[in-house]
Amino acid sequence: MLTEPMPADAVEAARKRLAVAAEDLDANRIAALVRDLAAEAGVAPVWERVRRPLLGGPRGHSATEIAVEHALSEGVRIGLDGYRRDRGRPLPPDGVLLAGAEQEAHCLGLHALAAALREQGRGCLLLGPALPWAALAAAVVRVRPHSPGLVADPAHRPRVPPGPLRARLSPGTPLRRGARLDRAVPAAVGTPHHLRRRRRRLRGGSP
Structure with missing residues (x-):
């Protein structure tokens, strides 16, 4: 669909x-x-x-x-x-963490991606807009997602994540502002090979 x-x-x-x-x-x-x-x-x-x-x-x-x-x-x-939300049976985050980058107040695309994932029977952890880098780093450490994704306005691109956090973010997750949803969903869900590679990256191993 x-x-x-x-x-x-x-x-x-x-x-x-x-x-x-x-x-x-x-x-x-x-x-x-x-x-x-x-x-x-x-x-x-x-x-x-x-x-x-x-x-x-x-x-x-x-x-x-x-x-x-x-x-x-x-x-x-x-x-x-x-859409497709069952309050009595919430879907587990399933290794996907979504957030708006620091200073990014517009995150409708993340809500659309979360809805598209539920459409496929997959859950995610959506932390909303304008998440400070320190808070995002803490969330990544605690959740250890295989697909952490950000939405960011190109105007704020000079404010990149700090080095340790940048190393944990998956470069293959195309969730910048304006990304196509039909491409972002497969990137967030990933294939078994991609999931194993991302988990190794999050643990500090080789890609």
Whole structure:
């Protein structure tokens, strides 16, 4: 389901419905639409073809435009977080840790990735946006994930992780801002060979 395309007419209809709900500042309706669309087409197609074009354009300048953008972002986040989530039977983190890099406040992509992983019956540990490097280092040491992934704005790239933490982060996890979800999910899940190699790297062994 990760790569099946949505028909063009379905994409256009979905964008219009989400835009109308955002104009009404109705985050709950947006969340319900996101869940319904994901159930019909899969998380990745909805993310790539519906959500990203809506929020990827020029930023609003007026107070109303900014409120509409925030309503859309919040509704999408709520919808993604509720998709395929069984409160009574939570999925284990399964070796995947996701976080927004220090100073990175926009992490909807991580919520989309977490939802796409649940769609495959996989869990993850999502620590949210703007996680300080020291906190991320502590989490990596405690959890020892095979697939630690970051989302970072290229504008903040000079603030790279400290050396010891950088050595623990998997360079093969393409979770920078703008990464394609259908490529990020396989990278996060990994193959048995990749998982063994990543575990050796986290333990300080040879790659």
